[in-house]
Amino acid sequence: MPDRAARLNNLPVYFFAVIAQRIQAMQAQGIDVISLDIGSPDLPPPLAVIDALSNSAHEATTHGYSGYRGIPAFREAVARYYKKRFEVVLNPEKEVLPLLGSKEGIVNLSLAYLDRGDLALVPDISYPSYSMGARLAGGDVHWLPMSRETGFLLDVLSVPDAIADRAKLMWVNYPNNPTGATAELDFYQTVVDWSNKHDILLASDNPYVDVTYDGYKASSVLEAKNAKNCAIEFMSFSKTFNMGGWRLGAAVGNADVIKTLLQVKSNVDSGHFRPIYDAGIVALDSTPRSWIDERNTVYQRRRDRILETLPYIGLQAQKPKGSLYIWGCVEDGDGDKYVNQTLDQAHVAFAPGSAYGSGGGKYIRISLGISDDRLEIALQRLRDWYPNRKDSN
Ligand SMILES: Cc1ncc(COP(=O)(O)O)c(C=O)c1O
The missing domain is CATH 3.90.1150.10 (Aspartate Aminotransferase, domain 1)
Incomplete structure (x- = not known):
């Protein structure tokens, strides 16, 4: 070989x-x-979601390719969910892109933005796909410290300007895997302002936003002012709706980033099985809080x-x-x-x-x-x- x-x-x-x-x-x-x-x-996921999958799979017309951007009804359901859950308005045509699980989008984002020697800022305790994606793309990683003393929150203001100005991409993830740390809106606002200042693409990986305890309600980065100028968020059905094996997620936010990610994805995959989108719509629209x-x-x-x-x-x-x-x-x-x-x-x-x-x-x-x-x-x-x-x- x-x-x-x-x-x-x-x-x-x-x-x-x-x-x-x-x-x-x-x-x-x-x-x-x-x-x-x-x-x-x-x-298990909600029963209505499983029923929706089964009903859709029984239709004769749902078995062909369903499009590189998924079906419009799914993108619209994601936009409705962001409006209802975070008061964030998304254009379903330009600001929502279905993913084959958020892990796929996370790695493809690095392929879309990092060339050899380009820099990604990655928390030094984090979900491995952020740094692996950068390496697969040939990029370099600058590790951002995370410590118990600061509640495992990143301190972007302490990143030297020389590093910040070189960086193209930065990852945040709260509620955090693995530390369980959470971040408030003022944290996101600081990171958004800083990313806009340094022209960095801010990627917020948010699969645990609805896995919270003691009445805590987590935020989306897109709730911060001017977030859509620099940010994209990855949402996932895996943890919110117990659908890890279904491989369904979405990227939402900055329209240029969504378009660029689609350029990679449309050359790599051909979208999901239509019944998965149909079931995803039911999960988003009909799962009671x-x-x-x-x-x-x-x-x-x-x-x-x-x-x-x-x-x-x-x-x-x-x-x-x-x-x-x-x-x-x-x-x-x-x-x-x-x-x-x-x-x-x-x-x-x-x-x-x-x-x-x-x-x-x-x-x-x-x-x-x-x-x-x-x-x-x-x-x-x-x-x-x-x-x-x-x-x-
Ligand atoms: C922080 C984080 N991001 C992304 C993922 C991937 O989720 P998905 O199942 O949507 O690919 C996981 C899965 O464990 C995760 O913990």
């Missing part, structure tokens, strides 16, 4: 693919591993059960107001060792903080996407394991 492309040398194998293989190997030996590593909702609130109550209960247990298993964490995760700080500061030990000795899988960047080494990420009964078994195993843990790596 010929050599593979050199650009892959900068691209590690996706962490979750590696851990999934390890878990599968353990399961093949008959070991019951409990996975608290994956950020995938365990509960009470459905989302009830689902969030389930996560909140799990969050609190885990937080109660942390002092007994060598972890500390702040109480997250949003996202699907608890970001546990490991007592001896070695997140990788902790994850290896819990997997080998207690058969409980976590994601090591180091998978999210160099700032994450002391942490592990615990997912709330696990059934209550499995979670209880996992917590009991961890409580039994911790006082008797064997010191291996």
Whole structure:
């Protein structure tokens, strides 16, 4: 075989693919591993959404290609959702683009804007696709520090002008994966003003905007003044409506960016299966807020059960107001060792903080996407394991 492309040398194998293989190997030996590593909702989508998929799939006319920009009715439903949820007005023709899951759009945005040597600003604890997309495009990454002391909020005003003026693209994500941090509108306003000043494309990745606790309501970057001059937001059905496997999302915001992203996408994919769009419309238009609130109550209960247990298993964490995760700080500061030990000795899988960047080494990420009964078994195993843990790596 010929050599593979050199650009892959900068691209590690996706962490979750590696851990999934390890878990599968353990399961093949008959070991019951409990996975608290994956950020995938365990509960089903609203029934009306499944019915809409099925009804649409039974139509004879829904099986052809459905267009590079999806169907107009879907784009209009996204615009209605932004108006209702955030008071943000979007032009469905120019400011909304359906995605095959937001991950696809995140990586394609880097391909659309970064040439070799172009700079992307990426939080040093973040969802890996921001930096991987930049590397795949041949771009450079400048890491923005995130720390517990500042609530894991980025401080853009401390970025040197020389870096800011070179940067083309910047990523923000609140409610945050993996830290669970949240950001208020004044944060978004600061970042929008700063991005406009330095001519940076601001990408807000917002899949957890409707996964929040204790009555907290998260914002969209597009609520900030002049946001559409510089910003685009990624929305996802995966976490809001428990539809991770459906691969449905959208990019919304600056019309030029939407057009440029479409230029990449229309050369790469041919849009979604029409019934998925039809079901997405029902999810956006017909899911009562009470459905989302009830689902969030389930996560909140799990969050609190885990937080109660942390002092007994060598972890500390702040109480997250949003996202699907608890970001546990490991007592001896070695997140990788902790994850290896819990997997080998207690058969409980976590994601090591180091998978999210160099700032994450002391942490592990615990997912709330696990059934209550499995979670209880996992917590009991961890409580039994911790006082008797064997010191291996
Ligand atoms: C921060 C963040 N962005 C994007 C995604 C990708 O979501 P999607 O399923 O829409 O591709 C995830 C998935 O876990 C995520 O945590």
